[in-house]
Amino acid sequence: MKKSTQWMGVCAIAISSVATLSGCSSEPDPTPMNTAGTSPGTAGTGAGTAGSNTGTGGMTGVQLQSPNYHVVLKGADVTAGMPAPAAYTATATSCVTCHGPNGEGTVVGPEIRFTPKEYAVAVVRNGRKTPNGMASGMVAFPTSTLSDADLDSINTWQNSFAKPATGQGLYLSMCGNCHGPMTPTGGSAPISIQGKSKADVAMYVRNGNGTDFSMRATYMPKFDTTLLTEADLALIETYLGSM
Numbered sequence: 001m002k003k004s005t006q007w008m009g010v011c012a013i014a015i016s017s018v019a020t021l022s023g024c025s026s027e028p029d030p031t032p033m034n035t036a037g038t039s040p041g042t043a044g045t046g047a048g049t050a051g052s053n054t055g056t057g058g059m060t061g062v063q064l065q066s067p068n069y070h071v072v073l074k075g076a077d078v079t080a081g082m083p084a085p086a087a088y089t090a091t092a093t094s095c096v097t098c099h100g101p102n103g104e105g106t107v108v109g110p111e112i113r114f115t116p117k118e119y120a121v122a123v124v125r126n127g128r129k130t131p132n133g134m135a136s137g138m139v140a141f142p143t144s145t146l147s148d149a150d151l152d153s154i155n156t157w158q159n160s161f162a163k164p165a166t167g168q169g170l171y172l173s174m175c176g177n178c179h180g181p182m183t184p185t186g187g188s189a190p191i192s193i194q195g196k197s198k199a200d201v202a203m204y205v206r207n208g209n210g211t212d213f214s215m216r217a218t219y220m221p222k223f224d225t226t227l228l229t230e231a232d233l234a235l236i237e238t239y240l241g242s243m
Contacts, residue, residue: 061179061186061193063131063217069188070110071176077169078104081161087150088157093141095154103158108137110177114163114228117155119221122213124151131188131216159227167239170232174223178216184240189217198242205233 080102088095098109105111112120124146128138141151164170171184180187184194193201208222228236 061190063190064180064187065132066130069131069177069181070105071172071181072105072107073111073113073172074104077164077172078102079162082157085150085153085157087146088154093146098137103161111173112158113161114159114174115155116221116223116227117152117159119213120155120158121151126214129214129216163232167235167237170228170236171239174228175236178220191217193240195241195243198237201237201240201242202233 078100084096084101084103087093089101098106099112100106100109103112123138124141127140128136130136164173171179172181175184175193176182176187178187178189179185179191179193185192204220205223205228208220210219213219213221
């Protein structure tokens with residue numbers, strides 16, 4: 001799950017899912033996707049081929065490629081929050097250009113709400129590659145460009161929004177950048193979680209998976225109960241059809 005997470009800069013430089021991540025990507029996406037509300041939008045073209053890496057929990061899924069794999073929240077899913085910190089909109093970072101004024105994502109960068117801090121820091125400080133291992137617009141930002149204090153303020157802000165009230169909305173914000181922006185059958189990571197058992201979902205959500213965040217097909221950040229409550233998790237499990 002996300003976020004993509006899974007999981008900055010003028011038009012091409014971004015903070016990430018999130019993720020998506022979202023475990024998130026900021027590879028340019030010339031075609032916006034409608035993933036709002038109860039209508040997750042329509043499938044993009046070029047969905048890619050099934051991944052050979054079974055990844056989290058041994059569930060093989062579809063490996064999506066740009067411009068199809070990241071979440072862009074629309075309509076009712078784009079709730080406004082506190083004003084973004086200055087570092088988020090500053091020219092030197094310009095996170096807002098790729099990720100939107102409310103972290104909802106744009107055609108060139110993913111939605112980045114509700115991102116575990118450790119994961120967000122790793123992405124910002126090291127940059128992010130595409131699922132194919134190619135350079136993306138998400139470059140590394142050193143402390144000389146973005147201080148630890150400013151990065152912390154951005155992470156606090158991106159996790160401060162009102163959470164969606166539905167399982168689908170929570171899935172999109174926290175899981176969709178990695179597991180699929182339209183259906184939970186694969187996204188930037190070729191890992192399907194449709195129908196995955198509640199025990200497996202809870203295990204990976206709370207403990208994460210892997211140690212190398214750059215391994216998009218197998219790494220997953222962990223979500224604690226502050227970021228994703230047990231009630232939130234139950235709604236996501238229901239949406240996934242978990243038993």
